[in-house]
Amino acid sequence: MLTSMMPQEGRRFVLNSKGRAVPEILDGVEMIPYRSHYGIEPVVKREVGRVTRWRRPGDSKCLSSIDEALNRCGLSDGMTISFHHHLRNGDRVLNMVMDRIRSRGIKGLRLFPSALFPVHEPLIDAIRDGTITSIEGSLNGPIGRFVSQGNLESPVVLRSHSGRVRALSQGEVKIDVAFLGASCCDPLGNANGVNGPSAFGPMGFGYADALFAESTVIITDYLVPFPCLPISIPGTNVDWIVKVDSIGDPAGILSGTLQITDREDHLKIVRSTMEIMDRIGLFKDGFTFQAGAGGISLAITKYISDLFRERGLVADYASGGTTKYLVRMLRDGSLKTLLTGQAFDIEAVRSLIDDRNHVEVTVDQYANIHTGATITEPEQVAFLGATEVDLDFNVNVNTHSDGYLLHGIGGHQDVAWGSGLTFITVPLERKGNPIIREKVTTLSTPGELIDVIVTERGFAVNTEHARKEVRERNQEILSSCEKGGLPIFNIEELRKMALREGGKDVEARTGDQMIGLIKYIDGTVLDKVNIVLDGDQEDVPSSFLTPSSSGTR
């Protein structure tokens, strides 16, 4: 597999099994090149969690300010700090904490967020003044553009949602201080995101941070007497609590990815995906699926909801990225159980309180490859987006074709790895750029995990490049759809149609400097991302996410 070595800017690179050049070493740590979509076995045998700060009954965890928390946690140069993204573009916690950190002149921090949003644009100043010199986590929109231009000292490391938790559990990343926004907290540190004026939903993205960080600080605007129920983050993993005026604006969890599409070309993709699923007999009692964000995924969820109600069918469970469409299914009886890792609207937040068959899950439960119990596994089907796909069904969700690193991996790899049948829903072109490529600019999810690519003009089924255990099944899907007269093409034909629709491939003008690394869910390295030399080849969309870049962000 490891066929070649290529020294470059002082680094040694090696080709992984997908033929992508990846660094042998990063920041002194040996990188394992990607081997196979199945993943590698855990590199450690035991997880190393934390012992919470020792206190006697009566000692208080409540501090008067973020500054006091920084003191108590001993935050200093070079440490790693983490945040969850449940408040999405309404989050105030990250900026609030960074403001106090910068005012103290602490430098050289590694930022380990579960995701960043446009609201976090002030981070650019923290990068400029050396407060932040390293980021491991998704870079959306403005910060991604800034980093793509070579403005961050260390290459960013991108992991999927579950890859991030796996990294924590295996000591690949060690958080010094986790700052976790909670909409409700009691004096013992038991916290949730479903009660209080800033309720934002589940807190699963902060669970592992609290468990594995050296110190955990809950930032809340709603401190209640014990017990705060439900307990999403147990106080047993919390050292300090800071009450602030406001942790954010829950309205901000509704962001650009959460508008259902009304574009006719996109709706063609939605209808085509529905037709395929119907044709191959998925729509019956017991159906299980993964829902997500992005205009097309949202529309599919809505269409499934409508169809199940009309036909009087009952799905067993769905996992979300939860929106009102899933809540509606749950409430009208066409869905038995709803498992939620992220809430994408206020209806989802309320339902977590009101509906007993709607359950919050941690990211570990959702998709950590090394737990042996991912809830993605029993899912029959999932719908994901892409910025590009290629002839081997490989998917890029991270960079645009011009090379800019503008998106995180989200749950893309997680869901593709676990669920039975993975759809990629993409338009043939965006702004004249063909989306079906010879080779993806950046490899985010291996084509082995992708089963069907659906475009507005037709779809392709992965029979050759899919993982071997589903090739026969995919061949049957192909035959069934052919018999049904559905618009099937092979991937090369889709590529030609994309070229006709779009025109010439946009090519990235990148330099030698590595600015980012894409890790697979098992911790191996799928690809690297290089610096973009020319700043204005393509307009960056005003929304930080393309409408269907990833279904489970």
Next chain:
Amino acid sequence: MLTSMMPQEGRRFVLNSKGRAVPEILDGVEMIPYRSHYGIEPVVKREVGRVTRWRRPGDSKCLSSIDEALNRCGLSDGMTISFHHHLRNGDRVLNMVMDRIRSRGIKGLRLFPSALFPVHEPLIDAIRDGTITSIEGSLNGPIGRFVSQGNLESPVVLRSHSGRVRALSQGEVKIDVAFLGASCCDPLGNANGVNGPSAFGPMGFGYADALFAESTVIITDYLVPFPCLPISIPGTNVDWIVKVDSIGDPAGILSGTLQITDREDHLKIVRSTMEIMDRIGLFKDGFTFQAGAGGISLAITKYISDLFRERGLVADYASGGTTKYLVRMLRDGSLKTLLTGQAFDIEAVRSLIDDRNHVEVTVDQYANIHTGATITEPEQVAFLGATEVDLDFNVNVNTHSDGYLLHGIGGHQDVAWGSGLTFITVPLERKGNPIIREKVTTLSTPGELIDVIVTERGFAVNTEHARKEVRERNQEILSSCEKGGLPIFNIEELRKMALREGGKDVEARTGDQMIGLIKYIDGTVLDKVNIVLDGDQEDVPSSFLTPSSSGTR
């Protein structure tokens, strides 16, 4: 503190801060003598958990038999195995697994149960034939008697419920294979105890076992499609699943400790405890308390329930050891929230499903001293039993006065450490044996943590020997009760009354051989227990527990 060394049967002993001789070393491991009721800081900085067995999607966790599980887990001589006790005297899992282990001739195992019950009497055969050579966990009734006579190779180590979990989290005990009975489980290993034909309630006593064991096996008689909800044990910590015909008889969770007392002397204790609480103004909205098993504790819970309903008061929360009396309070609105670590009757099991403000908690959350978030801490009051108390308010719950080790610590230390005001409810004598002693035969819970001792003839308040931060408060309690004309005595007076009521102290006829060790919640050693030389000084009660030996077993 460590004033003397006393070599004995090849061991070196040292006096701890309570003047009890404890071994310096046990099985090659250095023992830390008990220092203070506050506890010591954690001896480790990080918890070491497990990485679940690696599997690919589609690989099954379900095995055909216990024998196959023993094979897959590689169970062999000298390993440590664990069980939870939620099915109490109705449990079939432990005997079923031990039967298969014995049939394979595996020897020298260490047994680490959360508690043993009379139903586990067949263990005596496993001790006799060398299958089990060491036990760390409570020994109730017949097995305790057998061990007290010197029949186990290694001294047993007794820990409180939370001390057991602390030991796991700090690597003090490492489980090789945890066998956890579940009344419901899905193919990913997500399990609970509230669904299915053998529903027994929460599974909090198995949570830490699943998290820290090298291998975890769920034994269930009710395998359901994913998802099994609620998830009490996450499948992320489960390696294997074995379906059996029956895990036990849930009727067996109702055992001898769960009969409400109707003895007039006991009811005097109950009424007196109620009077004290009323006199000092505890009975008002916002009341919080710990409930437990034992006839007297049960009666107090019932009396509180009656009183709150009559007066239209609303308690904030109770933590149980949950029975129908607490469920009734919850349902009639006189209790806002109920937290349950153990279900003591079928009403408690059903309520966990039906009542959303009734929540299952893990033992870690309940009382692990090193988590900084024990739910015992905000409790205003708790009621515990004793086999003996002494002039320093020290409590014995483990041995009878004749020296026989017949009871575990249960939650005794846990609750006394955390809750605000700790009552010990005891009769002055049992079968002619005075219960108030000069010195307790065995030190289970330090007198510093005890506030009031209530007997059928009167009560004593701990003003001198209590922890310093509550002495003033206890003095106020004393004054208030005196003003109210309640029957207050000092502890020496109670001792004299006990002697008058009971007669002569039963004295233990013990030899030099150490057969047991009593650990404090922080892992330090409180006391040792020696072999009993004469087998029939006192009748062992037909019930394996004295009516009020511990409130939170």
